[in-house]
Amino acid sequence: MNDLVKKYNRQGPRYTSYPPVPFWKNAPVETSWISHLKESYKESEGLDLYVHVPYCEKLCYYCGCNRVVTKNHNVEDSYIELIQKEWKIYCDSLGFIPKVNSLHFGGGTPTFLSAVNLEKIIQFLTVNKSENFTGSIEVDPRNVTTAHLDTFLKNGIVRISLGIQDFDPGVQKAINRMQSFELVKNLMAEIRARKFESINFDIIYGLPKQTQETITYTFSLVNELRPDLIAYYSYAHLPERLSNQRLIKNEDLPEGTQKLALYETGKLLLAEKGYHDIGMDHFALPENFLCQAKNNNCLDRNFMGYVDKKSSILIGLGPSAISNSSKSFIQNSKGLTDYESRINSGVLAITSGHTHTTEDLAAQKIILELMCNEESLIDLDVHPYKIEISSELKNLEEDGLIKKTDNFIRVLPAGKKFIRNIAMVFDFHYREKAGIEKFSKTI
Ligand SMILES: C[S@@+](CC[C@H](N)C(=O)[O-])C[C@H]1O[C@@H](n2cnc3c(N)ncnc32)[C@H](O)[C@@H]1O
Numbered sequence: 001m002n003d004l005v006k007k008y009n010r011q012g013p014r015y016t017s018y019p020p021v022p023f024w025k026n027a028p029v030e031t032s033w034i035s036h037l038k039e040s041y042k043e044s045e046g047l048d049l050y051v052h053v054p055y056c057e058k059l060c061y062y063c064g065c066n067r068v069v070t071k072n073h074n075v076e077d078s079y080i081e082l083i084q085k086e087w088k089i090y091c092d093s094l095g096f097i098p099k100v101n102s103l104h105f106g107g108g109t110p111t112f113l114s115a116v117n118l119e120k121i122i123q124f125l126t127v128n129k130s131e132n133f134t135g136s137i138e139v140d141p142r143n144v145t146t147a148h149l150d151t152f153l154k155n156g157i158v159r160i161s162l163g164i165q166d167f168d169p170g171v172q173k174a175i176n177r178m179q180s181f182e183l184v185k186n187l188m189a190e191i192r193a194r195k196f197e198s199i200n201f202d203i204i205y206g207l208p209k210q211t212q213e214t215i216t217y218t219f220s221l222v223n224e225l226r227p228d229l230i231a232y233y234s235y236a237h238l239p240e241r242l243s244n245q246r247l248i249k250n251e252d253l254p255e256g257t258q259k260l261a262l263y264e265t266g267k268l269l270l271a272e273k274g275y276h277d278i279g280m281d282h283f284a285l286p287e288n289f290l291c292q293a294k295n296n297n298c299l300d301r302n303f304m305g306y307v308d309k310k311s312s313i314l315i316g317l318g319p320s321a322i323s324n325s326s327k328s329f330i331q332n333s334k335g336l337t338d339y340e341s342r343i344n345s346g347v348l349a350i351t352s353g354h355t356h357t358t359e360d361l362a363a364q365k366i367i368l369e370l371m372c373n374e375e376s377l378i379d380l381d382v383h384p385y386k387i388e389i390s391s392e393l394k395n396l397e398e399d400g401l402i403k404k405t406d407n408f409i410r411v412l413p414a415g416k417k418f419i420r421n422i423a424m425v426f427d428f429h430y431r432e433k434a435g436i437e438k439f440s441k442t443i
């Protein structure tokens with residue numbers, strides 16, 4: 001196993017989209033983007049919404065998210081106005097109010113906003129909501145209140161994700177995120193009392209000061225609280241790009257086989273407690289919606305990660321938010337000031353994007369199927385690099401990571417950890433630009 005880790009532990013995309021953001025080209029201008037939405041939209045299908053809330057009260061050193069650190073809550077009112085204005089630009093340009101199937105709040109920290117302000121946004125965005133509407137939100141245990149929890153449930157936000165990261169005090173100190181087990185335990189009691197549909201914990205492996213002992217301790221406490229879902233992320237360390245990560249000492253970081261061993265320990269401890277490995281670093285209890293989607297072969301993936309269902313359109317509101325029309329992607333300006341000035345002048349804040357080609361869509365299908373079902377039909381005739389792909393697949397097969405027939409590949413248990421490497425074989429954009437862009441390590 002160590003040799004395989006050495007061989008495959010290189011930089012690579014996480015494939016929350018294909019092509020990954022650094023490889024986007026031919027961004028649609030605003031009028032084309034709106035046309036793509038109009039062509040893709042069907043009232044019977046509706047669309048998904050994402051709202052980015054960039055604010056956090058305190059900086060976590062490991063953070064790779066788009067966020068603004070402030071303790072000034074006066075920014076809340078103008079921010080909710082901006083989100084409302086952006087949605088109004090969409091509705092006016094489309095000429096109708098789209099039906100909303102799902103609404104996800106991410107960040108930064110959505111619970112930086114008060115319960116009252118979050119409710120204002122939810123109600124504004126869900127005037128036309130589908131019967132099966134599902135809402136979800138990322139919650140920071142340090143600032144969520146019972147008023148927030150009541151507001152979520154009242155407004156259909158039934159899936160909650162808690163940013164836990166690690167329970168060990170030494171690790172928490174090294175990442176500047178002190179968050180006691182007592183705090184999370186009390187919060188879990190409040191959440192459970194309200195019967196939310198699903199509770200997720202975000203945990204990260206590869207953080208500074210993590211050892212076999214600390215991760216075992218963290219998972220003993222995770223297992224005591226028994227959330228329905230666990231996202232066990234690999235720490236993405238990109239200090240050249242993210243200045244906050246330079247506050248982490250290199251010598252404190254577990255690397256290579258040591259980092260992979262942290263993952264393996266967590267995975268084992270979860271399996272012992274009945275969690276199923278549903279795909280790239282995600283674990284679920286059997287009765288959870290993602291586990292059921294996996295069993296029914298309908299697991300899917302969007303910019304936020306795994307989902308049980310998705311619409312062909314996703315509109316992202318707020319700075320850095322990404323949208324998908326099934327014909328193209330766009331991303332909003334990452335800078336809050338630029339986003340604000342564009343929205344205030346009545347135009348969308350699109351700064352980058354990608355228009356899909358036939359080859360993109362073919363590769364997208366294979367990569368998505370591999371990520372969700374660990375198998376895919378492959379039609380190499382439409383792929384620009386079929387000779388290289390065939391030889392690389394042969395290599396992966398010899399290493400025991402996949403099983404391949406003429407037009408079908410299946411990821412073997414030993415290959416699951418290397419799923420990003422397997423997907424990369426079909427990524428012709430990566431091939432063309434390999435080495436130019438910086439991604440995190442695949443393990
Ligand atoms: C927007 S935050 C979650 C909500 C809230 N801000 C919090 O931290 O509690 C999304 C998640 O991204 C993950 N994350 C952030 N930076 C990361 C990094 N550099 N590598 C891996 N995961 C990271 C963390 O697990 C975090 O919970």
Ligand code: SF4
Nearest residue numbers: 056059060063065108
């Ligand atoms: S991890 Fe969450 S709370 Fe910490 S800085 Fe990043 S977005 Fe903010």
